[in-house]
Amino acid sequence: MVAHVVVIGAGVYGAAVAASLTRRGARVTVVDAGAPGGGTSGATFSWTNSCGKQPRSYHDFNVTGMEAHRRLAADVPHSDWYHETGNLEWAATDADRDELSRKVAAVLDYGYEARWLSRAEALDLEPDLDPAALPDDGIAYFPREGWVEPTRLIGHLLSTAVAAGAEVVRDDAVTDLEVAAGAVRAVRLASGRRLPVDAVVDCAGPQAARIAELAGLALPMRNTRGVLVYTSPVAVAVARVVHAPHVHLRPDGGGRLLLHTPEVDDAARVSDTGEISVDPSAVDEVVEASRALYPGIGAAPVESVRVGERPIPSDGLPVLGRVVELPNFHFAVSHSGATLSxxxxxxxxxxxxxxxxxxxxxxxxxxRAATVR
Structure with missing residues (x-):
C-alpha cells in the first residue's frame, strides 16, 4: 500500500518535504490555511548561511543545507531562485568588532570560508557603496553565503510534487487531528474535509505549536516578528547580502532591494482585530540607513512593508523528525528555514x-525541545 502523508504548511519546509515524499513514492496532500508561500516564507530575509551558528552540530547541519541548495540549483535547468554571491559584514563599535572577530575566527576553525577585506577590496565587490560608510579594513566576507527567493523555490518544489501526484489544498486550515491507539488517524480541515493518514508532518512554521497541541503535544516556541522593507526598483548595483551596522540588505529581483534591521523589529504592532502595522518612522529609519550606505538609492519610494513571524523553538535549534510517543507525527520546524529546508x-x-x-x-x-520551558 502506498503511504498517504499529510503535510501541514506550504512554505519552504512543507514544499521541500512534499517534493521529497513524492520522489520516494508516497501519496501526499499538502494543506495550508492560506496560499503557498503566503506565511513566513513570503516575508523573510532568506539569507543562506552558517555564520556564527552554534553548537557545532547545528553549524554543520546548516553547511549541509547550503550544499543542498547548490545541488538543486545545479540540477534544475533555468533555476533562478538561488543566489550564492556572498555576504559582507562589518561593525561600528569596539565591542561589535570584537564579536565579529570572534565569529570569523570560529568559522575559520570549522573550515568555513571567510576572509577579511579592506575598504578597497569591498568596493571592488560592491562599487556603489559609499566609501565613507566603510571602515578602512576589518570587513568580513563570506563568499559561499547568499540568499534564496523563497516563493520561486516553493513554486518549483510544489510543481514537482504535483507532477508526481501530490494534491495541494489551500485556504483550508487544519482544525483537528484524530488520534487513537498511539497514532494520528486523520486530519480534519475547516471545510469539513477529513483526510485519513498514515503519517503527518507539521511544517506549520509559527503555527507549529498549535498543530502539535491538536495531537496532544506541547511544543515550546519563542516566535519573534521581523519587519522587512521592500523598495521600488533602484538604479543601484547591489549583488550581495550586506550586513552593515544599522541596516541589512540584499537584492530582491527586478532592481528592488530588501531592507531589514533588528533595531526596528519591535515597531510592528498588532491591533485588537489582528491587523499588523508598522510605525512609519521605523520604516523611514531603515530607508535612511540604506541611503547612507548606497547614496544612489536616492528618493526611491518604499514599495511594501511586510512583517514576518519567525518560528523559533525555545532553545533556538530546529525540531525535526518523528515523535516517540506518537510515531507517525513528525516535525519540520526551525528558524533558518531558508537555509535548512x-x-x-x-x-x-x-x-x-x-x-x-x-x-x-x-x-x-x-x-529535547519538549523539556525546555
Missing amino acids: LHAGDLVAAEALGEDRGDALAPFRFE
Missing part, C-alpha cells in the same frame, strides 16, 4: 516513510 525536509520525509535518519536528526528531536 531542502536538507532537513529530505531527512524528515525519509523518516516519515520509515527510513532510519536517527544519526542526522538526533540533536534536533522533539523530546
